[in-house]
Amino acid sequence: VGRWTAEENRHGIVLRDYLVVTRGVDPVALEQARMIHMTNGYSTMAVVGDKAPDFDIRTSSSAGFLFSVAYVTFQELATRVSHRNTGRVCDDPLADRMLARIAADENLHMIFYRNLCAASLDLAPDQTIEAINTIVQNFQMPGAGMPGWRRNGVLMAKHGIYDLRQHLEEVLLPVLRKWNIFERNDFGVRGERAREDLAAFLERLRGEVLRFEEQRDRSLARAAKRQHQSV
Template sequence: MKITTVGTVHWLAELEPVAEDLMNRHLGSAREWFPHQYVPWSLGRDYDGPLDGEAWHPGQSALDPAVRSALVVNLLTEDNLPGYHWTIGTQTSRDGAWGAWLHRWTAEEDRHATSLRAYLHATRAVDPIALERARMAQVGTPADPRPTGVLATVAYAAVQELATRVSHRNTGRLSGDPVCERLLARIAQDENLHMVFYRELLRAALELDPDQVLAVLADTVTDFAMPGQGMPGFARMAADVAVAGVYDPRIHHDEVLVPVLRTLRVFELTGLGPVGEQARDRLAGHLERLDARAARFVERRAQALVVRARRAAPATAPEVTPRTGASAPRTGEA
């Protein structure tokens, strides 16, 4: 068994009993579900190609473009599962409790991509050819970011799993499609249980060496990036998703980072050494800066939406006075 050492703690060995307990708790909490039961197959029909079906065009779906972008980002992120499996396996272990969790987690995550793709194909929500080309490009590149070491892997997964849960839930809520919302809510339940596994591992690690854990957590939080950042068109789709309110700096601050740090009682820990205190100061400073950036983003988005609404509003004819037939003066005109 490979042991990854940070400070004086052999994290892989020390945390394995905790991983085993959390794995058993997960198995007792997880509810079995079947992707095929969440897909509206009756809406499906043949596409163009060998079956001579109907070609896809954007008008076949009523989903908002931003929701389509969110669904594509979420699916392509799930698609890179082989890369995540490899990364976690090399940084932890494929044996014992770690290996059992890795394989269980992989099997559950694979359901997400299976069901999302089936939904998109059956409902003709996105261009299936562009989607497949993007999948090939995404899976053909290494998973990024790639945390190094047991602690960094656990810390990143704790934050990322919660971020993914929030993104799925918000996408479903904004879709306007009850079928889509039900599917994404079900996927989000899996992601929440995954987050709990990693978060509780972090809690156990904090009891062993809080200074080292906080140092790694501070690095993770301040440098955090979603795993889909390398996919084709990610910057444009991420902007669409942020403007729509699916996932933006305010959500990242309020619904992801703050809950994780609060649950771990990071700002209430006592007895820290210089390394831990410095790491906690970094976390506090990052939250403060992100909060300010989120406030600016929300303000700019509100202004942009007002401008967009004005441009989309139909032009109104000038008011005409009965006496002269001339346009009525605007407010402030003589």
């Protein structure tokens, strides 16, 4: 975990250095946003704590561990996907190579946490599937709440860096498949309930993906029409 933290900081260093030397962003605005975001802080438990059934943060350190390893498994894979796609749209071979290298690290991070979570599923299937279900249904990236977060999220979705379909098909489903979530037979009553709840959530998400894409296609068509009319 220490090594993971050190590597994440290295990603931050290289991305910031690249943006400063290429004048890619306003470094003062970047630093101000960083100060606001770091001062707000982040906690997986703040996100899921009040939504987790029977969870008491003062007495359940093992449950806290399960939420954390489930969360970082999905979150590291999400960074792998978004860094890789960011490299592609940068239109700069250096940025593409740099982000591919970062994405390779993120993949290793994901595998580490995915293995921990897989072992947890074998040891304590019901507890672990409940944590996974809560995390999947309340998932947010660590950048949530930082200045410009919503606007930037919309831009990322619009340009194919990270959207709802990628979240479902490239992040959630491959990990759940790897853990054999829907084929396991070691769940008790609690675990079965969580698994059914998770399956229903994924079905709703599939519907949202289609609605989002229809909306996006309509807005792109409108923009193309406006451009055509102004020529």
